[in-house]
Amino acid sequence: DSGVTQTPKHLITATGQRVTLRCSPRSGDLSVYWYQQSLDQGLQFLIQYYNGEERAKGNILERFSAQQFPDLHSELNLSSLELGDSALYFCASSVVGTGSTDTQYFGPGTRLTVL
């Protein structure tokens, strides 16, 4: 158990819908990362937040957005869902988000299925 929690574990929805994925970082971690992993694909970095502020952005679609709240939990919002958005979505957290010893710890993921 990494200490990172993600809800829900599974999510099934229809095309065109909007969903929200939630992540709670490890206690004491200030930085949160979101990744997408499609079937048999590698992990694709989406976005990073540090203490409520956006720190880095990857190839995140405009239909996707995220935020980190004052209690440091984060939410990833996916809208106008398409079949191709079906994937595993992982959240990771680390202490400060930078530095040689800053290690990312991953949550168990949310499996999104768009029908």
Added chain:
Amino acid sequence: DAKTTQPPSMDCAEGRAANLPCNHSTISGNEYVYWYRQIHSQGPQYIIHGLKNNETNEMASLIITEDRKSSTLILPHATLRDTAVYYCIVRGPYSSASKIIFGSGTRLSIRP
């Protein structure tokens, strides 16, 4: 950040040492080598990282060559639970998270 090259798959007998290689010939002086693994569809799990000295923890050992152009992750006594995809990543201490590339990794199969 430097790119890494790993064999797509390997296998190892249970109880034997599993040695997973990684090439990172363009690594810079301040870049670290990190290893993660992903068991089935679970979240990736941090294993170990190092700069230039060999490192060991309760999970594995990391051997980095003197020129730092390659490294080897060693699982000393592989078990069936070590079956996973292993990712070798190179990153600088202040690299943007957007530059951290997990790649395709090595799929390690442990045979009984």
